[in-house]
Amino acid sequence: MRLWVTVCAWVLFNVAFAWEVWRSPAEGLPSWPGPVRDCVAVGDLNGDGKRDLAVGGADTLVRVLSGADGTVLWTFSVLNPVFPEGSDVWCLAAVPDLTGDGKEEIVAGTSGNLLFVIGSDGTEYWRVPADGDFWCLCLAGDVTGDGFPEVACGAGDNRVRLLDLKAKRILWTEAVGIEAGGGDVWDVAGGYDLNGDGTPDVVAGTGNNLVIALSGKNGDKLWTYMAGSDVWRVAFGGDVNARGVPDIVASTAIDHVVCIPSELDAGTRLPLWTAKEVVDAHVILVAPDYTGDGFPDVAVGGNDDIFRLLNGKNGDALWTYTALGAITDALLGPDVDGDGRTDLIFCTEAGTLTAVSAASGTDSAPFWTYFSDIEGAFVSLAPLDDLDNDDRNDMAVGSALGFVAAVPGIMPLDSVEDLVCVAVEVHGGPGTRLTWTDSPEAAAIRISEVTESGAVVIADVEAGVQTLDVPAAGAAEVRVFLAVATGDRGDSKPEECTVMLTPPAVVEVTCGADPSGNTWAAWVLPDPGLRVLDAVKVFRDDVLYATLPPTATTIELGTLDPGDHTTAVYTVWEPWDSPPHTCWLWVRDPNADVAFRRGDSNGDGNVDIADVIKTLAYLFRNVEVYCLEAMNVNGDTKVDIADAIRLLQYLFREGSAPPEPFKACGAVPGASCDYYPFLNCP
Known part of the structure; x- marks a missing residue:
């Protein structure tokens, strides 16, 4: 699954969570110089008995990683010298052995106007040019009858191509929707015979609002459905109208997911069902029949941060789950809860990976959520074999921050709750008391302190104790602690607390x-x-x-x-x-006269209506004043209502200015100025 994500070119260093199986690049090494765009499981290329992983990114490379430990087996450059600034790997697929070595090959579509077929040893097998980015590709069934599936691909030159990889030839190229103004091909699906000629056909979703069915034999248009906006995803669902051919599920930019009849003679081709209010669904995953009605259900995720399971028969929402960000990819995970049904895994633009029950993905009951330790989108998911020997397959998630993590399929331990650090007396000196609430199934809580050289384990506290006193270490005024629940299923996500050993200030x-x-x-x-x-x-x-x-x-x-x-x-x-x-x-110096400005009753450096108010407050409310002589606006021997009137006349009736000192600050010997100095007066 591709997602348009860019990151700034700073160097990020990986810090893996303890319950990750592995991370690539490994912990402590710089991340790759660009976001991951797509990742896909391939066969066992290095002979260790585990499926490996192909990863494409924004740094012009396809990397193949060991599925067992994430080490890089080889890299392949997709750089097109004609477009050096644009050779991202947008999409990947694994295809059956083409070279006779018994191992799968890899197909990579790039933004450098090239598609590559790469051998299992990292050497180039074939390349296909286009006049635009290769956005999508899929295995399209065996069109030629040679025992090998063909590959359909869509590009930014408004064309769908069907490739015979074994023979290294383009079977056909079809421009889609040129009469409607043209549009990039965002997604393709294939493998089913829609017109009854015995050949699997191809369906494409385009940027000019079309779902188009093309003959696998020659690329001729079989039918066209006008969607009303960009079509982001197309997939074969169930045979909803019982015509013998799976129908098409498509998502559009106008917040709809529709099921379209796929057979050739569908007439006006009205949707069989429509699921509205699904915002920009860039993820469609055809799932098993969870409801038992005979139709595969459909999981969809969009930019509204909601992951939905739709009934494949009628499009009704079976449940929704509100995530922390836009949904970017999804896959069928292991049976997490052991109820005999495959559960669902999805990742988000907020850097979260969540496992939800196929039975009920309600907001309150995810099996687990894995958080990236550094802020950045997760963009692609791929299945892996069981790496941690818990009898459930694991998965790989690719990050926009340039790394891939292998994550266990089974729910990790919950983190401790209510972790608090406070300063206390410990052994007669300054120290810290940590308190927390144990997580279920935790055998112990591992407490570490974060130092300049990394996290240092202080103690493993037996479950049920839920407190630890730690004496001061060195002269650090701020201490940061981590608490991790440990148990048979591994470690939890760490919780952090910070304590200031400096005392609280006076109020x-x-x-x-x-x-x-x-x-x-x-x-x-x-x-x-x-x-x-x-x-x-x-x-x-x-x-x-x-x-x-x-x-x-x-x-x-x-x-x-x-x-x-x-x-x-x-x-x-x-x-x-x-x-x-x-x-x-x-x-105040009792022997010095205070400089002031006559009329500046409040001493703020200005003469305005606020000074009239201050004078009146002194006369009638006995408020404290800065300088009585400043209120003596008419320069006589007392302060009274006449001074307020004189100042109002000066301000609003063009009356004469008060006597000096007025235009500039000055002192009057013996004047009553007993408080703070006047602003703007020396």
Whole structure:
């Protein structure tokens, strides 16, 4: 399954989860320089008894990986020198042995206007040119009768081609929908005889709103269905109308999935059923008959973040599952719950891989969800053999961040819940207490600390204990811990918690001075949690002034020199201090006159209506003022309502300006200015 995803060209390093079977590139190595576009299971190419994996990406390479451990067996370059900037591998398929070595070959469609057939040893077998990207391909059944399936492919030059791989020839090329303006071929399906001539035919979905059936024998159009928008996916479903031929399930860009009669004489070819409100379904997976009505059901996923199972007979939704992102691919997984039915696996653009029950994929009951450890879309899925010996096949998922991970098919352990880290006294010194709730089926909880050199295991705590005290290590003020549930089925996804060993800061600090000039500071202590404070430190003007008992909430600072002063209060957990909480205090020089601006009643550096309001508040509500002389707008010996009126006349009636100091700051000897300095005044 292809998905248009681009990533920036930074180097990402892989960090595999413990319950992955393997990751390629391996843990600690840089990711590949570009997103994975598609991956497909191939036969056992290296003879180790396990199916291997072909991977195509945006870095011009097809890689074949060992299905057993993810090592790269070989690479093949699809670079077209004519289009060096555009040689992504969009689609892959494995085909039966063409060379006689008993191993499958690989077909790769690229954005460099070339399709390659690659031998099982990584050498080129054949190439096919086009005038556009090869978007899709499929095995189309044995058209020539030579015992080998042909391959149908769709390209951006509006054409479908049928390829005889064994003979290295193009059987036919058919332009689709040219009369309707042309359109890329987004998907193809084949393998069924639609016109009764004994030859399997081909169905294509196009970017010019068509589903087209083509004769496998010569490429002639058998019928056309107008879908109304781009057709993203086509697949053969069940024989809904009982005409002896599987009908076509197609998804469109107008939020519909439709079932179309496939036989030649269907007349107006009205849909047999329509499933609406399926937004841009780029995933169609024909599933087993889960309902027992004789028709295979259909799983679909779209850009509305919903994975649905539709009844193959009538299109009704059997269930829906709301995911964390757009659905990008799906496959039939193992029987996860042992109920005898194949369950469903799907991946999303949000970097999640989820297994849901075929019986009921409701939001509340996924078997498991695997999360990528780094943010980036999962774009393609492929089945793998049983790698972890649990009697269930596993799977590979390709990431837009340039790696493939092999993930077990059976549900991994649930993670611990409610993991909390708090600072406490441990063995008479600073430390951390971890608490959590065990996950079901966990035999133990492995606690690790994240350090610069990686995660270091601290302890394996027996299930049921659910707490651990850890003493401080070194001088680190911030500690990060991981908790992983371990058991017979492997390890869970790690949960993380972080603790600050620095104490909580005081809630607030207030500075002030009494009438005689003595200054003081007061504060509110925080709740220290499970560890008692060791002390309180007070800094005056950035110099340690006093270290006080941990219960202290006030201090006398003495007489301060005129000017600005700061007082900062820290709480202490030895050897760490909290962030400071600071207050500021301005001490007036009693021998100096304060510079002010007449009319600036609130001292904000401006003369405006706010100063009128401040004057009125002083006169009628007894609020504190900065400078009485600044309110004396008319320059007489008192502050009264006449000053407010004079300022209003100046502001709104073109009245005369207040007397100086007005245009510029100035001082009046003996004026009553007892508080903070005025803004914009020296």
